[in-house]
Structures are given as structure tokens and as C-alpha cells.
Amino acid sequence: MTLPAATAIKPELSNGHQAPIAPADVAALTEAVLRGDYGPNPDGLHAVGAFWVRQSTQFPGTDTKYRNYYLVLRVESGFGGCCVERDQLDSVIAEELSGRSVAELLRDARTPVRVAALDAYLSxxxxxxxxxxxxxxxxxxxxxxxxxxxxxxxxxxLLKIEPGMRVGLIGVVNPLVAAIQAQGGICLPCDFNLQRTQDGTEVVRDMRPVLAQADLVIATGMTLSNGSFDQILASVRARGIPLIVYAQTGSAIVPRFLGHGVAAVSAEPFPFSQFSADPTPIHLYRAVGAGDARAAA
Known part of the structure; x- marks a missing residue:
């Protein structure tokens, strides 16, 4: 599949105001939102809905079961989603968070709550x-x-993967492993919950060796909820290698880093594709000049 290159994030917004400076990390982005750099004061916006979703998937003919747990917040017409580990949050949280201001949620001690609130605001x-x-x-x-x-x-x-290129995959989905291999890439899989890919490749838990070896990194938005996104971002910036993020979690957050550590994004806002059989959109972003993985570095 050939995709046209995206333009860079515009320095001026459609309302004539200058776009905020690209954030260094998620905390800096959150602070910018709290200052009002991105739009309405989050003190005046509230989570009118909070949802807790448990979902599992197992494809026919496979023995791999994917288990997903989502916190979803609604702020006016925006939805923010955050996938979490099984015991990271209690489902009762869905009953507690509605009615709270976005500013309060952005200051919550729990990372997934902050991520869902930030995603909802930015969406x-x-x-x-x-x-x-x-x-x-x-x-x-x-x-x-x-x-x-x-x-x-x-x-x-999203980026051209050259034959023999080592592709770090942080957050393993077997069809994506197959898609990387179909382009001739060597997949380096990393995941907390899987031991082997469908084709038998060992999956490691520690992402540091993957980040050190990879020529290109593909990571899930769930790295936002477990706090590893900033570490990945720092690593790819330091090494000068491209990062693709496939984001259900934080689909509105990750594009804010486009061209500043993130080379491309597949953003899939709530409701996610697995909840429907009908055509649904994903939004594909690429930084200027990021059509080739090596050039994108």
C-alpha cells in the first residue's frame, strides 16, 4: 500500500493563532494544555461520560488470546481512550470519574486517567x-x-521498510508481525503479555535491547498508559531512528509529536475498529520526508 506523505504540522492554526511549540514529552504536553496553549481552559470542561470496557479477541486457528481493558472518557464531542493492563485500574473507576473537570483529571495521580483525559481534550x-x-x-x-x-x-x-531492516515492535499483534515480514523486515517483538509470536519468534519483555538494535521502531499507544512512551521517544531521538506509533490509546496525543521524534502515526479514535464490522476510519499521519524509513531518521 502506497501512502502520500503528509505535510508537517502547520506553524499557524486555522484560527490565526500560532501552534504551540512541540512538546518534549507527555508531561510537557499536559502542562501546555493546562496553561490553555491548545484551546479552551480545561477547568471549564468536564468528563460527561466515563466507560470501562473489557474485551478479548482470539482469531480462528490460533491459540493467542488478546485481552484488552479500556478506560474511555467523553468530553463534549471528544472521546479519549486508554488501554491498560488487567490490574492497573479497578472497573469501578468508570463510576467515579464522570462529572470531574478535565483539569482535575489531568492532575490525577493515575497515569491512565491523565492519558484518557488528555486524549479526550485533544480529540x-x-x-x-x-x-x-x-x-x-x-x-x-x-x-x-x-x-x-x-x-x-x-x-x-507508513514508512518503506527495506529488506533486512530490523523493526522493533513494542506491543505485539500477529497480523502486524506478518505485515513487517512481508516487506522483508526482521521483526524484534517486545510485549508484557506474550511469549512467542504466531510464527514462533521469541517475544522479549525488556524493550531496551530492542530500542538499541532496531533500525525502525513501531510502538503501540499503550506505551502511554504504562509510562514507557517518553523513554521510547528519547531513545529514537538520541539514535536518530524513525518511530511509528499505532494508537488507539492516545490517538489524539501522539500526532502532537509528529516530526519531533514520531515519524508516522496510525491514529484510531474511539469507537475502535474491533467494535464494528462496518467501514471505520483510521487517520494516517506522516512527517515531511518520512516516506522512507532510513530518510526519516
Whole structure:
């Protein structure tokens, strides 16, 4: 799949105001939102809805079961999603968070709450549908596996993977492993919850060796919820290698780092593709000059 390169994030917004300076990390982005750099004061916005979702997927003919746990917040017309580990939050949180101001949630001691609130706020003030730098791709009507394959082929096609290129995959989904290998890449998988990929490749838990060896890194947005996103961002910046993020978690957060450590993003806002068989959009971002993985570095 060939995708047109996106333009860089514009230095001036459509309302004539200057765009905020690219953040150094997630904490800096959060502080900028709390200052009002991105739009309305978050003190005046509230989470009108809070949802807790438990979901599992197992594709026919496989013995791998993916278990997902989501915290979703609604702020006016914006939704923010954060996938968490099984015991990271109690489901009762969905009953506690509605009615609270976004500013309060952005200061919450729990990382997933802050991430969901930040994502909801940014999805409201920076909706993907208004992003000139994003290409919309409609996932086709079909089975879960058909839709997952279409999504993961698009992710792997965001940057050109050269044969023999070592691709660090932080957050393993087997169709994405296959998509990387189909382009001739050598997949270096890392995940907390899997021991081997479907083709038998060992999956490591420690991402540091993967980050040290990879020529290109593909990471899930769930790295936001476990706190490793900033570490990944620092590593790829220091090494000068490209980073692709496939984001259900933080789909509105990660594009804020485009061209500043993140080379490309597959952003999939709530409701996520696995909740429907009908065509649904993903929003594909690429930084200027990021069509080739080596050039993007």
C-alpha cells in the first residue's frame, strides 16, 4: 500500500493563532494544555461520560488470546481512550470519574486517567477530521481478522521498510508481525503479555535491547498508559531512528509529536475498529520526508 506523505504540522492554526511549540514529552504536553496553549481552559470542561470496557479477541486457528481493558472518557464531542493492563485500574473507576473537570483529571495521580483525559481534550480541540496533514483510510467491512490485516498493512506501509531492516515492535499483534515480514523486515517483538509470536519468534519483555538494535521502531499507544512512551521517544531521538506509533490509546496525543521524534502515526479514535464490522476510519499521519524509513531518521 502506497501512502502520500503528509505535510508537517502547520506553524499557524486555522484560527490565526500560532501552534504551540512541540512538546518534549507527555508531561510537557499536559502542562501546555493546562496553561490553555491548545484551546479552551480545561477547568471549564468536564468528563460527561466515563466507560470501562473489557474485551478479548482470539482469531480462528490460533491459540493467542488478546485481552484488552479500556478506560474511555467523553468530553463534549471528544472521546479519549486508554488501554491498560488487567490490574492497573479497578472497573469501578468508570463510576467515579464522570462529572470531574478535565483539569482535575489531568492532575490525577493515575497515569491512565491523565492519558484518557488528555486524549479526550485533544480529540475535542484537534479532531482528526480537521487535520489537513492526515490521510483517512476506511477499514473495509469484514471479519475481525480481515479488518486487522487491513489496519496492520497500512501501519507497516507508513514508512518503506527495506529488506533486512530490523523493526522493533513494542506491543505485539500477529497480523502486524506478518505485515513487517512481508516487506522483508526482521521483526524484534517486545510485549508484557506474550511469549512467542504466531510464527514462533521469541517475544522479549525488556524493550531496551530492542530500542538499541532496531533500525525502525513501531510502538503501540499503550506505551502511554504504562509510562514507557517518553523513554521510547528519547531513545529514537538520541539514535536518530524513525518511530511509528499505532494508537488507539492516545490517538489524539501522539500526532502532537509528529516530526519531533514520531515519524508516522496510525491514529484510531474511539469507537475502535474491533467494535464494528462496518467501514471505520483510521487517520494516517506522516512527517515531511518520512516516506522512507532510513530518510526519516
Amino acid at each position: 475535542l480541540v484537534r479532531p482528526h477530521r480537521e487535520a489537513a496533514e492526515a490521510q483517512v483510510l476506511m477499514l473495509p467491512h469484514g471479519t475481525p481478522l480481515e479488518r486487522a490485516r487491513a489496519r496492520d498493512e497500512a501501519i507497516a506501509g
